[in-house]
Amino acid sequence: MINRDFLMGFVSGTVVGAVGYRLYEQNGGQLQRLVQPKQGFGGQQAITSYQPSMEELQAQKERLEDMIAELQVK
Numbered sequence: 001m002i003n004r005d006f007l008m009g010f011v012s013g014t015v016v017g018a019v020g021y022r023l024y025e026q027n028g029g030q031l032q033r034l035v036q037p038k039q040g041f042g043g044q045q046a047i048t049s050y051q052p053s054m055e056e057l058q059a060q061k062e063r064l065e066d067m068i069a070e071l072q073v074k
Contacts, residue, residue, distance in 0.1 A: 024031065052060075
């Protein structure tokens with residue numbers, strides 16, 4: 001026997017899935033543009049990465065080593 005609540009949930013889930021798929025198909029181009037990385041001038045990808053200094057990297061390394069030592073003591 002199929003429970004009425006289960007049947008209603010299944011039907012509503014199917015309808016919501018079909019509507020979502022339909023919207024995805026209609027707006028697929030817009031969604032792809034949102035997912036693709038930003039492009040700089042001349043079609044090259046814009047460089048916006050942060051380069052930490054040697055001092056910052058050394059400080060991070062020391063903090064990590066301290067955390068590892070604390071975990072090994074426990």
